[in-house]
Every structure is written in C-alpha cells, then in structure tokens.
Amino acid sequence: MVAVQVTLTNGSDHSLEEIHIGDRNPASLNIHCFNTIERLEPEASVTVSMGIDFSDSTQAANFQLCTKEDQFSVSIQPAVGELLMPSSMTEQDFCKEQGKLLGMNETSATITMATANASRQAISKQVLSVANVGVVTSGQNDFHRFAGRTVSSSAVVLVSLEQKESSTALLTINTEKSVMASMLLRDLKQALAQA
Numbered sequence: 001m002v003a004v005q006v007t008l009t010n011g012s013d014h015s016l017e018e019i020h021i022g023d024r025n026p027a028s029l030n031i032h033c034f035n036t037i038e039r040l041e042p043e044a045s046v047t048v049s050m051g052i053d054f055s056d057s058t059q060a061a062n063f064q065l066c067t068k069e070d071q072f073s074v075s076i077q078p079a080v081g082e083l084l085m086p087s088s089m090t091e092q093d094f095c096k097e098q099g100k101l102l103g104m105n106e107t108s109a110t111i112t113m114a115t116a117n118a119s120r121q122a123i124s125k126q127v128l129s130v131a132n133v134g135v136v137t138s139g140q141n142d143f144h145r146f147a148g149r150t151v152s153s154s155a156v157v158l159v160s161l162e163q164k165e166s167s168t169a170l171l172t173i174n175t176e177k178s179v180m181a182s183m184l185l186r187d188l189k190q191a192l193a194q195a
Contacts, residue, residue, distance in 0.1 A: 001032055001051030002082055002151050008037070008065075009045040016040045021050070022064030022071055029053075029061055054078050056150040056177060079130075080183040084148035084157055086134030094136045094145050098158050101174035107181040108172040113192045115167060120144065123161060126191045131184060133159060150177060157181075159188065 010016050019037040032051035040046060052061045060077040089097070117126055123144050124135055133148035146159040158174040171188060173181040 001030070001053045002078060004050050004052055004076060005047060006034075006050065007045055007047045008040065010040045010042050013042050015042065017068040019065070019067050022066040024064075025062040029063065031061065031063060052076065052078075053152055054083055056083055056152040056155065056180065058083070058180075058183065080180055080187060081131035081133075083151055083180065084132045085151050086132060087147040087149045087156070088134050089136055089147050091136055091138055091145065094147055094158060094160075097147075097156055098160070098174050101156065101158065101176065104178070105176050105181075106172060106174050107178070107185050108170060109185055109189060110164075111169055111171050111189045111192055113163075113167050113169055114194055117192050117194075118163070118167065123192070126194075127159060127161070127188060130187045130191045131157075131159065133157065150175075150180070157184070159184070161192075 008019060017039050019040060021031060021033040024031060030053035034048035034050050037046060054061060058078055058080055060075045062073065062075045064071045065074045117123060127133065127146055131146070131148065133146040136145035136147050138145055142163040144161040148157045149155060150157060155175060155177050157177070160172045162170045164170065171185060173185050175181050
C-alpha cells in the first residue's frame with residue numbers, strides 16, 4: 001500500500017463528529033483506514049495516515065469521507081513516482097535486470113537538461129524528487145542509474161540517464177509496466193529540463 005497523509009481541517013462554525021471513511025469506488029478498493037475521529041472543533045486540524053492500494057495504477061482512489069451528519073466525495077490521484085519504492089542493487093545486478101527488460105519493456109527519449117542539473121548530485125536530486133527510487137552506485141561519471149519496484153506488484157522499474165555532449169542526455173526507463181514507464185519518462189524529462 002502507498003502511505004497517504006491527509007490533513008482534515010474543520011472550516012465550519014460547529015464541531016464535526018465521528019469522521020471516518022465510508023463507501024469506496026470501486027468497491028474492491030483496498031484502503032487501510034484511519035481510526036474514527038470522535039470530534040473535530042471549528043478551525044481545528046488533525047493529520048491522519050492511511051494506506052491505499054492503487055494496484056500500480058495512477059487511477060484515482062475515490063471514497064466517501066463521512067461525519068455523523070454528512071458525507072463528502074474524496075478523490076486521491078497518486079503521482080506515478082509515488083507508486084514506487086526504492087530497491088537497492090549493484091551496478092551489475094542493474095545491468096542484468098535491464099537486459100531482461102528490453103524491447104517492449106523499454107521507453108527512452110533524448111532530453112535537453114537544464115545546465116543547473118548537469119552534476120551527479122543535481123541529477124540525483126531531480127530524479128528522487130519525482131520518483132521514489134534508490135540510487136545505484138556507478139563507476140561511470142556520465143551514467144546515472146536508479147532502481148525501484150512498484151508498491152503493489154513489486155515489478156522492477158529501472159531508470160538510467162546517460163549524459164551526452166553539451167546538455168543532452170539519453171533517459172531510459174525499463175519496466176514491464178509500459179503505461180507507468182511513459183508517465184515516469186514525461187515527469188523525469190520535465191524535472192531535468194527545469195533549472
């Protein structure tokens with residue numbers, strides 16, 4: 001499950017009682033709910049944690065947030081990078097896994113990076129700001145590798161960035177989750193192009 005932190009604020013002029021999660025859509029949506037909040041005073045806030053199994057999809061999780069008297073529709077759509085968890089592996093293991101995920105399981109693009117993102121540290125910072133992946137230590141200065149797994153099915157997701165001349169780079173994503181790969185490629189491309 002993906003951990004989701006939700007802050008509830010009572011913006012009304014009266015206390016809200018028995019705040020809890022109600023119906024889910026689809027009904028099969030697996031949510032680890034927070035405990036019922038007995039009372040929330042006006043202008044007060046409370047932060048709760050819940051787990052949602054998005055099934056490796058960026059489809060929104062829809063559910064009802066209920067009080068004693070009312071209910072509200074809530075929709076939470078995850079960023080694709082939040083559907084991942086870091087995976088630690090050696091450079092050798094990375095190359096072995098990447099070899100298994102070629103062809104249909106590979107998405108790549110040549111990107112133009114912002115000058116500020118040219119250093120190893122800046123590249124890692126930008127990639128990690130978009131995707132919850134682990135850094136794979138590399139012996140090559142112009143090659144950057146990151147590894148993760150999807151939270152729900154533990155499918156391998158590999159990200160590699162090979163810096164070319166000037167400010168261009170080849171960004172490659174290897175995973176059997178092709179829709180996820182194209183969305184992740186788009187998000188990473190945007191993050192690395194920004195200054």
